[in-house]
Amino acid sequence: MNKLLAGTLFLCFMAMSSLSGFAQEMETPKAKKMEGHTWHQVVMVKFKPGSMDEAKSLIHDHFMKAGMSSETEGPQMMQFKSGEWDMMFIWKMDNISDMDWEVTPDDEKWWAEMAKQEGGMDKAMAVMKKYLDLVHNSTSYLAVSEAMPMEQMSSNE
Structure with missing residues (x-):
């Protein structure tokens, strides 16, 4: 029993010694900006x-129509065939500072076009309310994607 305890203590001491040496050799992480990434x-x-x-009718007949007329980039939309969610919308952001806006300049252009298209801001808001009344639940995430060189995208590895 004493030999087992002594052996275990020896192994723990060796592991701690090697880790402390390893930690001393590592450099302090340096500030590094993320390059080649797109926020979503x-x-x-x-x-x-x-x-x-x-x-879907409200999205296609009202929201997308206003987006095309205002020349603002809409989200990529995906309809799920399994899982708990029905749809996913992905908006590409110019950069993370887009989060500083309550209403972006593109949102302002889109809302102006919605009001024109629907016959006034009160009617545009009524369409949005109608859509929101159809939503049971939603959640939002920030995501980042890294640009991949073309040769990696077409690789079969």
């Missing part, structure tokens, strides 16, 4: 039962 806002939406078609 990702919104996941779960619609109320039976309301998916109406929500």
Whole structure:
């Protein structure tokens, strides 16, 4: 029993000695800005039962139409075929400082076009309220993607 305890203590001492030597050789991390990354806002939406078609109609007939007319970039949209969420919307951000805006210049242009298209801001807001009333639950995330060289994208490895 004493030999087992002595052996265990010896191994612990050796591990601590090698780790302390390793820690002394490591440099302090230096400030480094993320380069070649794109920031995204990702919104996941779960619609109320039976309301998916109406929500998609509002998106296509009102929101996308205003986006095309205002020449603002809309989100990439994906409809899930499994899982708890119905749709995912991904907006590409110019950079992380886009988060400093409550209403971005593109949002302002989009809302102006929505008001023009719908016949006034009160009617544009009514369309948005109608859409939001179809949403059961949603959540939002910030994500980052790293640019990949073309040869990596086409690699079969």
